[in-house]
Amino acid sequence: xxxxxxxxxxxxxxxxxxxxSTSIAADAPSDSRSGSTGDGTVLAQATPAxxxxxxxxxxxPESLSAGPPVIGPSRPPGLNPVKCDPVSGRYVYKPVGTxxxxxxxxxxxxxxxxxxxxxxxxxxxxxxxxxxxxxxVTADQCLAYNHRRITAVVVYRNGNPDLMPGDQVTFEAxxxxxxxxxxxxxxxxxxxxAIRRYPLxxxxxxxxxxxxxxxxxxxxxxxxxxxxxxxxxxxPADLPQEVLSLTAVYQRAGFxxxxxxxxxxxxxSAAGVNGTWSTAxxxxxxxxxxxxxxxxxxxAMWMLWAARHDLGRNVGGLMFDDIGPNQRRGAAxxxxxxxxxxxxxxxxxxxxxxxxxxxxxxxxxxxxxNMAHSFQKALGVGQGAPGDPWIPLENEPEARSFMNYPxxxxxxxAAFFSDFRFRFSDEELVFMRHAPRRxxxxxxxxxxxxxxxxxxxxxEDHSDWQLEIRPNRERNDYQFLEPVVIEFKLANASTLExxxxxxTLTDGHHMTLFIQREGGSTxxxxxxxxxxxxxxxxxxxxxxxxxxxxxxxxxxxxxLIDQPGFYRIQAAAEVGPREVVSNVLRIxxxxxxxxxxxxxxLDYFTEDVGxxxxxxxxxxxxxxxxxxxxxxxxxxxxxxxxHAAVALASPKLRNQKRLEAGPGxxxxxxxxxxxxxxxxxxxxxxxTNAPDRAADTLGHxxxxxxxxxxxxxxxxxxxxxxxxxxxxxxxxxxxxxDVLESVIRTAQRKLDRMK
Amino acid sequence: MPRSxxxxxxxxxxGQAVIVAVDAQVCARFDARxxxxxxxxxxxxxxxxPGQTVTVEVPSLGLRQAYAVADQDTILTANLVDHxxxxxxxxxxxxxx
Numbered sequence: 001x002x003x004x005x006x007x008x009x010x011x012x013x014x015x016x017x018x019x020x021s022t023s024i025a026a027d028a029p030s031d032s033r034s035g036s037t038g039d040g041t042v043l044a045q046a047t048p049a050x051x052x053x054x055x056x057x058x059x060x061p062e063s064l065s066a067g068p069p070v071i072g073p074s075r076p077p078g079l080n081p082v083k084c085d086p087v088s089g090r091y092v093y094k095p096v097g098t099x100x101x102x103x104x105x106x107x108x109x110x111x112x113x114x115x116x117x118x119x120x121x122x123x124x125x126x127x128x129x130x131x132x133x134x135x136x137v138t139a140d141q142c143l144a145y146n147h148r149r150i151t152a153v154v155v156y157r158n159g160n161p162d163l164m165p166g167d168q169v170t171f172e173a174x175x176x177x178x179x180x181x182x183x184x185x186x187x188x189x190x191x192x193x194a195i196r197r198y199p200l201x202x203x204x205x206x207x208x209x210x211x212x213x214x215x216x217x218x219x220x221x222x223x224x225x226x227x228x229x230x231x232x233x234x235x236p237a238d239l240p241q242e243v244l245s246l247t248a249v250y251q252r253a254g255f256x257x258x259x260x261x262x263x264x265x266x267x268x269s270a271a272g273v274n275g276t277w278s279t280a281x282x283x284x285x286x287x288x289x290x291x292x293x294x295x296x297x298x299x300a301m302w303m304l305w306a307a308r309h310d311l312g313r314n315v316g317g318l319m320f321d322d323i324g325p326n327q328r329r330g331a332a333x334x335x336x337x338x339x340x341x342x343x344x345x346x347x348x349x350x351x352x353x354x355x356x357x358x359x360x361x362x363x364x365x366x367x368x369x370n371m372a373h374s375f376q377k378a379l380g381v382g383q384g385a386p387g388d389p390w391i392p393l394e395n396e397p398e399a400r401s402f403m404n405y406p407x408x409x410x411x412x413x414a415a416f417f418s419d420f421r422f423r424f425s426d427e428e429l430v431f432m433r434h435a436p437r438r439x440x441x442x443x444x445x446x447x448x449x450x451x452x453x454x455x456x457x458x459x460e461d462h463s464d465w466q467l468e469i470r471p472n473r474e475r476n477d478y479q480f481l482e483p484v485v486i487e488f489k490l491a492n493a494s495t496l497e498x499x500x501x502x503x504t505l506t507d508g509h510h511m512t513l514f515i516q517r518e519g520g521s522t523x524x525x526x527x528x529x530x531x532x533x534x535x536x537x538x539x540x541x542x543x544x545x546x547x548x549x550x551x552x553x554x555x556x557x558x559x560l561i562d563q564p565g566f567y568r569i570q571a572a573a574e575v576g577p578r579e580v581v582s583n584v585l586r587i588x589x590x591x592x593x594x595x596x597x598x599x600x601x602l603d604y605f606t607e608d609v610g611x612x613x614x615x616x617x618x619x620x621x622x623x624x625x626x627x628x629x630x631x632x633x634x635x636x637x638x639x640x641x642x643h644a645a646v647a648l649a650s651p652k653l654r655n656q657k658r659l660e661a662g663p664g665x666x667x668x669x670x671x672x673x674x675x676x677x678x679x680x681x682x683x684x685x686x687x688t689n690a691p692d693r694a695a696d697t698l699g700h701x702x703x704x705x706x707x708x709x710x711x712x713x714x715x716x717x718x719x720x721x722x723x724x725x726x727x728x729x730x731x732x733x734x735x736x737x738d739v740l741e742s743v744i745r746t747a748q749r750k751l752d753r754m755k
Numbered sequence: 756m757p758r759s760x761x762x763x764x765x766x767x768x769x770g771q772a773v774i775v776a777v778d779a780q781v782c783a784r785f786d787a788r789x790x791x792x793x794x795x796x797x798x799x800x801x802x803x804x805p806g807q808t809v810t811v812e813v814p815s816l817g818l819r820q821a822y823a824v825a826d827q828d829t830i831l832t833a834n835l836v837d838h839x840x841x842x843x844x845x846x847x848x849x850x851x852x
Contacts, residue, residue: 314798315852316852318851318852322792339850376766405852407850448791
């Protein structure tokens, strides 16, 4: 199999090949606003307010009539004497001084197909907190030549509501002497009273940027990346005549869409001996040939122009990337499908075929934006689909949208194309432009989850930080029943000091972790506990790191590693507004070695045992304690027995409180149970009789934390001598296992204080 | 003379076991899950003669439907809609994208 191509090598290797480089130049999105609106007459400030977006909506189809999309014009001539310049696009608020909030604001009032929405993504730099709101425009006014004000009411929220208080947002654009707006601001209001105001900076006339790479198989013919809208006579009478490009379709949907210059020709051999494409072969080809392939979200997708799917001529196209944590990155079109055979009685067969190919090409790419078929919008979990729509949606079986099947509308394909304007429906545009970006971005939320139509969360690479997950043992092999403990290291990979929330790896809010059993499905690990701590930042010098360890076999939603086999584990940490993605850790879980283990497994892989291994076998988890006692008794030499022993002993190291039913039907009584002296001995035996084995299976962080807790408990109970022995053993073991010098010093200081 | 009939399991399947029989003779068993980006779960090619009965059963849902093959049939579609199994012949080729 050939190596994956690199961007640079492809650029240099293929000058003049069939790349869409010329079309890129023609269709390249521009953020320039010059010439985007009409020449209004300057009026006095006292000019009455007029509705700006009404004019914009009415005139926007004209702006679609030629070449690259143009925002605006915003004013029908003669109706509105005030020049109200266009404002659609993306704006940002960057914090100043000690402020921590960042905003991205998407204003959608006079872009092509305006949806009259303002959506806002807010995140705090120092924590995982993020929020997303969508507001529906209720008023859009040109107050004068120099001032446009748009008011919108919040209709959708996602994330932390405290970050975006208020029920109304107001976007204002103004200028002094310039011909275009210079000043932008966002005001949040509650019940009509302004509570916060943020100055904004214009960022782009598009809502996001996206890149399509189209590769073709050598036997599949030329990809149809443009279509002359006048080439077939069955079309809307007023459809503008133009050569419409694929990128223009998505630019009009609000994206700075470009074609990658790295498109290439793929040998037919990539399809295997049968010359047709299976899902696995398509995925392999994507991994091999896509110049931007990565196991992380990107605003980029790969399209393969192929001849035929394994299922034959029935399949015209397929978004094939629907397995694993990163989905919706790749799609294919099959040029030999009968779907591209013109009707026998159509005298413009070539144009008909071109149009259908262009339509299905845009359709398959639409799936990578997480858009469902028009007739599946309302599908949700209740109907057997893997996810619900992001907001309640109705099916649109008659929609003249790229996402519909032309043959399924009333009157069939001829009726569809007679009224098709080469666009997405309004509902789809609202989703593409304004849904939380992870729902839409390729490689982010899983296919059809929160479809436009939550599982893996935002996974975005960020090179200033490096997240490493590791087992902290020589081999990534685990015994059957042995809980898998993973250590996390988040390092400052930049050249400058950087601050990070000290609890990033431990509070259960910042971390996302996925576990996939090879050949099986992927599941998201969820911690047993999430803490809401006061936010405290820690400043790390370049190369410095924070660490944590988690038992990842069991999660709050059940056991994720409970069978023999290979597993892949990957994590992401939210650092400020970004996600830092870890390496992929591959581990092996060995089969059971005895009937005894098989029998124990039935009682072991339960929710209570999972909790006992994480928190300790408290009295409330009595059944789990019984199982763990059996494990220690029957399989004492196994690694799982170490976990079981410490889980049994650790709750008894200190006095504990229990909440129990009292004598009356509504009484509750708190009872105190004294620490059990024998627990310390049991804990010490489990941790120090075979220290390397215990440190290997518990991981350094948990192992030394447990020794530290044991020493403290002993000291608190007055047994200073044994406490010192524990700390001595801890320091000795740390040195023998090359633990970080700073950690050894901390332990040594504790030991010294005991003398 | 036997000829081929394509059975297309389309919308509504979420991993259920499906049993297909021709004249009470079981000829295929498989699990069907609709790929929503295609609207297609599975294609099974059957060898049938006009007049024979194709039976599709989804045991886990207690659903079973039979269809008598007609002369002109080349594709038979099966959909799970509102807790019902619906078999319907296609009048022409059926495409997915």
